[in-house]
Amino acid sequence: MQRFRGGFPATIDAKGRVKLPARLREQLEDGYGHEVFVCSFFPHELRVYPLPVWELVEERLLSKPAMKPALLKLIERVNYGQLLELDDHGRLMVPALLREMVAVEGEVVVSGRINHLAITKRSRAASILQEESLSDEELEELAGLEL
Amino acid sequence: MQRFRGGFPATIDAKGRVKLPARLREQLEDGYGHEVFVCSFFPHELRVYPLPVWELVEERLLSKPAMKPALLKLIERVNYGQLLELDDHGRLMVPALLREMVAVEGEVVVSGRINHLAITKRSRAASILQEESLSDEELEELAGLEL
DNA sequence: CCCGTTTCGACCACTTCCGACCACTCCATA
């Protein structure tokens, strides 16, 4: 199974178009075709799932027996997602509704996350990478991971 | 399993290219080929993993059951990494995004760290080597190590 | 129902970037 890896810069223009970086687009189109499902789990990012992958994720979401509040919130968000196609330049046209709900526009980073792509504001990525080192407790957690 | 050992000077030129020191490059290419994954765990350094090694590390990172905050931060950082190839001179082209986000440029040190290479600013390496002696507590920790 | 406004997909043109290639210097060794 093809894994998405790597973070690349991109921009969302005034019309809401995002050009997926070539490296990620290759991985996407070779493995799954050019249909994707775009949605948001969290306010700071958009997620782009290849359609076949999304169908599995959706299955898993809906099959959960107990409708815990967190799950309900998630499903409500997902319902505002969109099934989209890449145009011939590999661009996604993100509908106005999604753009409004998720505050991503202008300079963004598109990053591979194993089974989907994430679109986040570049400023957010920068602040995460530049964040000062982890606390002692956090370092403790990572001990034994053999990184 | 090939272990990386040794610290060597290198420079990152204006285009973001780093020539891996020959000694380390031999160890890398002989053992694993010329595909690498470059990412940042901490703001002051880049890490270069041979692809086969990275796949193991990634597995270990993702398989941790409890998503502790420190782990989440780490994974988010890793998502901005890049899959790269060495050019025919053994140089890595570090993408602008990573260069911006991790403050490494100009004079650096490339050092072997068992299973990966680290790229840090040379000034940082220098200050560590010149650092004043350890505190009493720190010396205490080291007792019995037979160094 | 009709028309003005908005939205979106297709198409086109320009700019930027980066990866491949080449040229040169600096040492160490013979």
Place this chain on the structure above:
DNA sequence: TATGGAGTGGTCGGAAGTGGTCGAAACGGG
């Protein structure tokens, strides 16, 4: 001094990214 490996710097063309126009379709109000 000749030679080869290592490190450094630059160029150049094709690919990738960016920005715009135009027309069809969708929508809402009168």
